[in-house]
Amino acid sequence: MPMPVAHGLVGASLVAAVLPRAGREREWRRALLAGAALANAADLDFSLVFVFGSRGWHRGFTHSLVFALAVFVCLLLALGRRRARVAVGLGLAYASHALLDFATTRQGGGLELFWPFSFERFGLRWWGLSEIPSRLPPAEILNFLFLEFVLFAPPLLLLILLRRGVFRRPV
Numbered sequence: 001m002p003m004p005v006a007h008g009l010v011g012a013s014l015v016a017a018v019l020p021r022a023g024r025e026r027e028w029r030r031a032l033l034a035g036a037a038l039a040n041a042a043d044l045d046f047s048l049v050f051v052f053g054s055r056g057w058h059r060g061f062t063h064s065l066v067f068a069l070a071v072f073v074c075l076l077l078a079l080g081r082r083r084a085r086v087a088v089g090l091g092l093a094y095a096s097h098a099l100l101d102f103a104t105t106r107q108g109g110g111l112e113l114f115w116p117f118s119f120e121r122f123g124l125r126w127w128g129l130s131e132i133p134s135r136l137p138p139a140e141i142l143n144f145l146f147l148e149f150v151l152f153a154p155p156l157l158l159l160i161l162l163r164r165g166v167f168r169r170p171v
């Protein structure tokens, strides 16, 4: 169960991969931040855990592929056809949350990846990243956050440099 650092960096990377930097720099940066935020949005289901007092709400419908598709359709409707590429980037950022949780779950319950067709919980279960951070001392949580940064910041940095044309040869 990665923490917000990993999810945010992956979400921003997907937006950077999909969106060309043509256009205004400020809009591009805003899209990257929106991607980072949306990549963490599925964990807002923690609010349902607090409201209803059951951990069963976590990693439920907000972590399903169908829900990710619904989020993408909403983004597409909200942004319109002219900004469809932004909607694709942000939709991928949202979907990345479930896929990253799925890929990095070894212990505990998995995700309702195929909700509403199945309530079964899935996890790849071969590599755990930042699992059960709420039970860890703060120093270990910081270690996990640092590890997530080391793992997921380089692809984002590389994409930003590519989009800025740093590797382009002068003509």
Ligand SMILES: [Zn+2]
Pocket: 042, 043, 059, 063, 097, 101
């Ligand atoms: Zn999650």
